[in-house]
Amino acid sequence: MNIYFQKNFKTWILFLIGIVFVVGLISAGLTGTPLSFGATNITSTDSGHWAWNDVIGWINFYETDSVMVKPKEIEGWASSSIGVISLNCNPISNPDGDNLCGIVPYKVLNNGSGTLSGWAWNDVIGWISFCGNSYDNGCATSSVQYGVPVLSRVPDEPPSDFWGLAWSDVIGWISFNCDDYGDCGVSDYRVTTDWFATSTFGEIDSVVFDTGVLRGAQFNSIGWRGSLPVVSTRVRFKLATSNCEGGSNPLACDSDDAWDFMGPSGSGVTGSFYDAPEYMDLGASKIYLANITNLIDHHNKRYFRYRIKLISDSTQNYTPRVEEVFVNYSP
Amino acid sequence: MQKFFLKFKKENFGQSLIEILVAIAIGVIIIGAAAAIIIPALRSNNAVNEAKIAANLGKELIENVTAFAGADWHNLEDLTATTPTSFYFLTTSTLGFQSSVGIEQIVVGTTTYSRWFFVESVCRSSNAIITSTIGNNYSDCGILDFDPSTKKISVSFNWTEGATSTISTYLTRFRSRSLNQTNWSGGATSSLVSTSSSVDYFSTSTNINFSSSTGEIDILGI
Numbered sequence: 001m002n003i004y005f006q007k008n009f010k011t012w013i014l015f016l017i018g019i020v021f022v023v024g025l026i027s028a029g030l031t032g033t034p035l036s037f038g039a040t041n042i043t044s045t046d047s048g049h050w051a052w053n054d055v056i057g058w059i060n061f062y063e064t065d066s067v068m069v070k071p072k073e074i075e076g077w078a079s080s081s082i083g084v085i086s087l088n089c090n091p092i093s094n095p096d097g098d099n100l101c102g103i104v105p106y107k108v109l110n111n112g113s114g115t116l117s118g119w120a121w122n123d124v125i126g127w128i129s130f131c132g133n134s135y136d137n138g139c140a141t142s143s144v145q146y147g148v149p150v151l152s153r154v155p156d157e158p159p160s161d162f163w164g165l166a167w168s169d170v171i172g173w174i175s176f177n178c179d180d181y182g183d184c185g186v187s188d189y190r191v192t193t194d195w196f197a198t199s200t201f202g203e204i205d206s207v208v209f210d211t212g213v214l215r216g217a218q219f220n221s222i223g224w225r226g227s228l229p230v231v232s233t234r235v236r237f238k239l240a241t242s243n244c245e246g247g248s249n250p251l252a253c254d255s256d257d258a259w260d261f262m263g264p265s266g267s268g269v270t271g272s273f274y275d276a277p278e279y280m281d282l283g284a285s286k287i288y289l290a291n292i293t294n295l296i297d298h299h300n301k302r303y304f305r306y307r308i309k310l311i312s313d314s315t316q317n318y319t320p321r322v323e324e325v326f327v328n329y330s331p
Numbered sequence: 332m333q334k335f336f337l338k339f340k341k342e343n344f345g346q347s348l349i350e351i352l353v354a355i356a357i358g359v360i361i362i363g364a365a366a367a368i369i370i371p372a373l374r375s376n377n378a379v380n381e382a383k384i385a386a387n388l389g390k391e392l393i394e395n396v397t398a399f400a401g402a403d404w405h406n407l408e409d410l411t412a413t414t415p416t417s418f419y420f421l422t423t424s425t426l427g428f429q430s431s432v433g434i435e436q437i438v439v440g441t442t443t444y445s446r447w448f449f450v451e452s453v454c455r456s457s458n459a460i461i462t463s464t465i466g467n468n469y470s471d472c473g474i475l476d477f478d479p480s481t482k483k484i485s486v487s488f489n490w491t492e493g494a495t496s497t498i499s500t501y502l503t504r505f506r507s508r509s510l511n512q513t514n515w516s517g518g519a520t521s522s523l524v525s526t527s528s529s530v531d532y533f534s535t536s537t538n539i540n541f542s543s544s545t546g547e548i549d550i551l552g553i
Contacts, residue, residue, distance in 0.1 A: 202539035203538070226547065310548070310549060
């Protein structure tokens with residue numbers, strides 16, 4: 001059996017890869033999820049990756065497998081009848097891998113909420129302006145306000161569609177959506193991406209703190225000092241307590257159970273976090289404090305760890321700043 | 332004037348027996364009436380004194396239990412919380428107050444006084460109002476309504492001829508400490524247990540910028 005398996009090892013690996021591939025295809029087909037391959041988040045469906053220009057025709061944003069819509073910028077290049085349209089000066093946005101940022105630092109920018117601005121480049125027609133409706137940061141001289149917003153079909157969910165017009169001094173308007181010219185139904189084209197405007201977050205799990213209370217402490221509150229630059233940024237907490245340094249709860253401490261980080265809804269509720277309201281304004285920073293409500297979960301425990309989650313605004317331009325975390329307990 | 336006294340002396344030779352008996356009877360009535368007034372008053376005064384002593388013993392026990400819990404909240408948590416079937420009293424030792432099961436007897440003068448206390452757990456409403464008391468089983472008031480940091484203490488006392496009185500109070504686990512962290516610039520470490528707030532590292536992080544010169548943290552890349 002072993003010899004048979006060894007002889008046919010490669011065959012078995014290929015067979016397994018094939019199985020995974022087929023299962024993926026079937027599941028994608030059943031769920032209606034567009035398939036994306038490689039380093040692109042542009043949808044692969046035929047009506048979801050084309051832009052149009054009256055002079056050069058179709059522009060394909062998927063074929064190069066490189067276009068990636070990110071919260072701050074777009075990377076990669078699109079293909080067209082006049083060759084590559086580079087969306088960013090960095091090496092992964094040019095087919096030959098050249099880093100042009102030291103020469104001309106161009107890129108198509110994303111403000112985090114999907115409003116594009118800045119410039120793309122083509123060797124034949126030169127600059128393509130995405131403007132952003134602000135007449136700076138990439139608007140060509142024009143009396144017409146133009147731009148390319150990328151908007152979620154359903155708020156806070158993918159996919160998102162490109163809309164509107166970009167401008168080239170040589171070839172004129174580039175349309176990203178059939179609705180721009182009222183062509184939908186006649187020619188259903190648009191550029192669609194899995195990216196959508198949403199917040200990002202960072203997270204820390206603390207080391208193990210020892211209260212020194214041999215018979216266990218009662219945990220009362222958890223809070224932090226720092227600042228929230230805009231209202232939609234947040235700082236959230238979970239608390240894990242134990243009578244064992246390793247985090248397991250049996251008194252014998254002979255289990256390898258992981259630390260059980262809990263919010264107010266108790267164990268096993270992933271989305272449950274303590275949200276600390278403002279408690280005191282110190283001027284440059286504020287103190288935020290949350291009472292522990294599931295007291296019995298943190299009753300007479302000696303050790304604790306906290307998990308802090310910092311959440312940005314949906315444009316991913318603003319982050320909370322945390323200067324201090326404190327946990328209050330009664331011995 | 333001399334004639335008058337001579338006349339009086341000649342006409343009064345002494346008191347009759349009836350007069351003496353009448354005088355004695357009047358005296359008995361007066362004394363009896365006074366005794367009827369004074370004795371109950373004396374008795375009442377004695378009962379008041381006994382009640383005062385009993386109340387003071389009760390108050391003393393409440394204060395002792397407060398000190399007992401203040402020394403270590405676990406002292407109170409170790410007692411069986413009931414409503415009320417488990418009685419306790421306190422004794423003193425070099426270690427401070429110790430709890431004992433039962434009822435304490437104290438003799439003051441010729442009167443024997445009894446005192447004891449019992450413990451109940453507390454349920455609170457969503458707006459933190461105490462709604463009821465229970466035993467040790469927190470599920471009796473719901474896991475989110477149980478307040479493990481508050482106990483109701485009731486002290487009862489009586490004496491030989493007195494009725495039992497009970498006074499109650501609520502004690503809380505009021506002592507508090509904090510552990511805080513103000514610096515994360517040390518980065519990730521493994522299996523560290525800290526007893527102080529001076530640590531500048533953490534266990535794990537995802538997408539966190541912790542390398543600021545002031546030690547604070549924010550989201551990486553923003």
